[in-house]
Amino acid sequence: MSRPETLAELVDWAAERHAGRVAMRWPAGADWRERSYAELAEEVHAVARGLVAAGVRPGDRVGLLCETRPEWTVFDLAVARVGAVCVPVYPTNSAEECAWVLSDSGARLLFAETAAHAATIAGVRDRLPELATVVTLEPAGTELTLAELVDRGRAASSPALPEAARVPDDPATIVYTSGTTGPPKGCVLTHRNWRCSLDAIERVTTLGEGDTVYLYLPLAHLFARMVQLTTFELGATLVYFGGDISDVVAELGRVRPTHLPSVPRLFEKAYGLVTGRAAAAGVPIERVRELVRAALGGRVREALTGAAPIAKEILEFFAECGVPIYEAYGMTESTAVISANAPGAVRFGTVGRPLPGIEVRIAEDGEVLARGDNVFAGYHDDPAATREAIVDGWLHTGDLGELDADGYLTITGRKKDIIITAGGKNLTPANLENDLRQSRWIAHAVMLGDRRPFPVALITLDPEEVLPWARERGLPEDLGELAGHPDVRALVQEVLDTANARYAPPERIRDFAVLGTEFSVDGGELTPSLKMRRAVVREKYADVVDALYAAHAGKF
Structure with a gap:
């Protein structure tokens, strides 16, 4: 079976290829719970049948308001399995922000993790005429629970799932930008966009069967979601934690991951802590390097940083400690990837070379432009903004940068900053x-x-x-x-x-x-x-x- 061309096919493809391998693991008190790839597919199918029974059809928008946990993944893949379009909502969003994302996207169903999330949505429900159903993980008054949704799917007279095939240029998800200025804009990402980015990543990573990926980042952010999909396609194990950065070191000791995706703040804090305390104690920095590796679980083979810039000195320090951190660059509009440092091709201070299948050039004013099948289809219901972002097929990133003679890209700043x-x-x-x-x-x-x-x-x-x-x-x-x-x-x-x-x-x-x-x-x-x-x-x-x-x- 060839690699899936759409997200609708991914879970079945992964179950056939990886079957009994552990797809996901998460803590339950002092113990662990886990799910194989075959079990993950069964659960995704059960939720997908419930969505069909609830009236969700191919092309419908489905909101997902949930912290990083296995249920996020199951629901996301179930939405894809029925051919609907997932619209992630950050759990930290205010009621106003939630209302904007759900109304602008036209979401018909929403998965809201907690009763508190459901209450937030209830407060703006009168502004969401298209939202027909709210599903919650825990009981929340009159809302439908996830367990009840699954039961409805089992009880329906014809809960058959549609064929797991979509046209590659159909929308797969609408991801709303973080909104550093103005209201968030919905980036429409197609199945072709996902396929391009997954292909590019898989050609430069060492991730594979038997590896363990520690995930604490919000799955509503495209960086973490791409990590999730890459992990499943390559047959590794995704380990979920709650996302409190102050708990990360203790969690890494439990997980002992081989792969650690993160934002710079984790590495900045670790660097500042170690170098500062070593200097205060008069201890040569060489003596702490093994401790740094141990603090990250002792097995990290690849660490990945993105979403914000990181200092060259920090990358050099961790490399000397035996923990290579590969800095990558991308944005929501490029389906998370444009360029990356990778094993065997690292230049500290740069964000690496353009990934396979992606072109990069620098405009006359210094702006970084990118082109490839990873470039999004446009902003939802905003053709004017789309025309500004994509000109003659080139994505205008808004970042300033330079390409050196070997093709390594350096980001020097934001045009608007x-x-x-x-x-x-x-x-x-x-x-x-x-x-x-x-x-x-x-x-x-x-x-x-x-x-x-x-x-x-x-x-x-x-x-x-x-x-x-x-x-x-x-x-x-x-x-x-x-x-x-x-x-x-x-x-x-x-x-x-x-x-x-x-x-x-x-x-x-x-x-x-x-x-x-x-x-x-x-x-x-x-x-x-x-x-x-x-x-x-x-x-x-x-x-x-x-x-x-x-x-x-x-x-x-």
């Missing part, structure tokens, strides 16, 4: 921000200064590191109080001085403010995939930024 100072100097904040985030004390750093005389920064502290440091010195164990303390300012100033030394004087951050709160998804500063919403930060902390410049009035 460029800072043009009052003196006309063009600055890209990403590099200096990355340098600051390498510090164990700093959680986030945002460089600002558009149309201002010089750049400044807003800094948030990492409570896991700063609060113990404060306790040792008898300082307040409260971020709000520490933000204004001179000792904390001196700590951050030292980090800033080291980072600034790498840059020319006009590019250096002249002043900074330490904020007494953390950036968060709930606070609006971060997207669910942990990208910075710069516009929100600028607006929310405008008075803080104004005060920084006022303090320097007349000095320059």
Whole structure:
């Protein structure tokens, strides 16, 4: 049986090919539960019959509001199996955001994991006239539970599933962008898009049967979802955890994965913690390298980072520890992939070469353009935005970059993030921000200064590191109080001085403010995939930024 051309065929293909191998594993207290590929297919079929009994037909939109857990995967594959279109919704979304995604996509059925999720939807149900059914994992009043949905499928007189075949150019999913500016736009991804990206990934990864993939990232984000599908197609085992980054080290010790997909923040925290404590204890960094490998479970053969930039020094450090981290680049509109470093083809500081089947070129203004069957079909019901994004078949990524003589791509910044100072100097904040985030004390750093005389920064502290440091010195164990303390300012100033030394004087951050709160998804500063919403930060902390410049009035 040839590789599936559509997601509708994937689960049956994987069950035939991998059968008794373990497809998924997840913790149940101190024990583990697992499901083979054959068992996964049986459960997907059961849910798919329930969807058919509930009136879901090929092409219908089906919402999925759930944390990372096995049920997310089962429901996603069941939606694909009946030829419907899955519309993921972030569990952290507000009621307004949920209403927008479900109404814009025209979702007819929604899987809402918890009673709290169902209550959120109930509060906006009057704005969702097309939403006929809500299915929940746990009982939630009058809503249908997943178990009841499956029972309806079994009891239906004709719950037969449609043939597991779709046209490759049919929509497979609509994924709404994180919305760093404006309301989220629905990216329509086809079965052909998925096939192209899976083919590209499988030609550069070592993942295969017998491997274990640790997954804590939100499956509503395309990066994690692509990891899920790659794992199943290649016959490895996906291990699910809940996504609290503070628990990751303990979880890695239980899972002992061979493959670790993550966002940069995990590796940044680990790097800052290890190097900082080694320096404080006067221990040569060479002595901690084996401990770093052990902290990640001891078996990691490939770690993957994407969704945001990561500093070259961090990648070099982990490589020296025997944990290669392969930085990749892509976006929702490119079905998660464009380029990647890969075993045998690594250049630190770049995001690797374009993946097989994907072309990349640099426009005259420095924008990265990509072309291939991975490029999405367009934005849902937004032809004007689609025409701006895809010109003559080339996806305009909005990122600035460079290609070297060997074809390695370097991302230098975002077009919309460029800072043009009052003196006309063009600055890209990403590099200096990355340098600051390498510090164990700093959680986030945002460089600002558009149309201002010089750049400044807003800094948030990492409570896991700063609060113990404060306790040792008898300082307040409260971020709000520490933000204004001179000792904390001196700590951050030292980090800033080291980072600034790498840059020319006009590019250096002249002043900074330490904020007494953390950036968060709930606070609006971060997207669910942990990208910075710069516009929100600028607006929310405008008075803080104004005060920084006022303090320097007349000095320059």
